[in-house]
Amino acid sequence: GESVGLHLPTLSVQEGDNSIINCAYSNSASDYFIxxxxxxxxxxQFIIDIRSNMxxxxxxxVTVLLNKTVKHLSLQIAATQPGDSAVYFCAEIGADTGNQFYFGTGTSLTVIP
Amino acid sequence: DAGVTQSPTHLIKTRGQQVTLRCSPISGHKSVSWYQQVLGQGPQFIFQYYEKEERGRGNFPDRFSARQFPNYSSELNVNALLLGDSALYLCASSRGGPSREKLFFGSGTQLSVL
Incomplete structure (x- = not known):
């Protein structure tokens, strides 16, 4: 199966700071990420998406960065707020994966007031 | 506008029983996908239906089946329930068609098998 993993299972940030959540994927044929x-x-809940031509x-x-060379995806949240506390998942899909998205295991973000 | 709606929200069954979960997609969406989410993990693909036809199937046993109706709503059926089937079952809809596009999820049905 596909491997979509996150570097950190938990992340705690102070309110107002920026957050960065990372995701590694293994399928070089993946061309759409959410x-x-x-x-x-x-x-x-959908946050943001990016196709492989970007x-x-x-x-x-929020900003999503895609590095296809190292198969890495990141989500940056500016001025993190308490309402941002949640689990964040990256998902990938490609021409060789049919109609299914592969999800990572998730990163739990906790915002400290 | 209403989002993806799922029913019931919670369900308790015993081993060996059968269950039917229901999903109504966002108005105008023709594709419905089903995902299983075990506690602490990401969603795992079960089925996708588009225009009432199965367009994709994940690595799940034949005890899992689904269908899509002319109004694009969908049902997921699970027979001979096992304890390991306890999970959050998510339905997602999209406009459908040949291009891959984002999924909009419902709040899910929490199934507990005792």
């Missing part, structure tokens, strides 16, 4: 946020008792994409307070 970051999801999952709060307790809820389903994953290196960087920015949203509101």
């Amino acid at each position: 970051w999801y946020k999952q709060e307790s008792g809820k389903g994953p 290196d960087k994409r920015q949203g509101q307070r």
Whole structure:
């Protein structure tokens, strides 16, 4: 199966600081990546996506960086807020994976007020 | 606009029983995917349906089956439940079609098998 892993299972940051969540993937054929946020008792919520023809994409307070050379994805959250506390998953899909996304195991982000 | 809705929210079954989970996609979305999420792990793909046809199947036993209806809603059935089937079952919808695109998830059905 595919290997989508996260470098750190937990991350604690001070409110107002920037957060960086990392994700490594192993399938060089993956061409579409998504970051999801999952709060307790809820389903994953879309944050931002990026296709393999891009290196960087920015949203509101979030930036995703894609390094295809080392197969690495990161999510940067600016001015982290208590409401950002959740588990964050990266997901990948490629032409050789059919219609299924492969999810990492997740990183739990805790924002300290 | 309503998001992806799933029912029931919680379910308790015993080993050997059968269960049916239901999902209504976002209006206008024609594709529905089912994922299983075990506590502490990321979601794992079970099925994808588009235009009422199965378009993908994950590494799950034949005890798992699904279907999609003309209104694009979907049901996931699990027969002969095992303790290991206890998980959060997530339904996700997307517009569908040939291009890969983001999934919108419902809040899931929490299944406990005793």
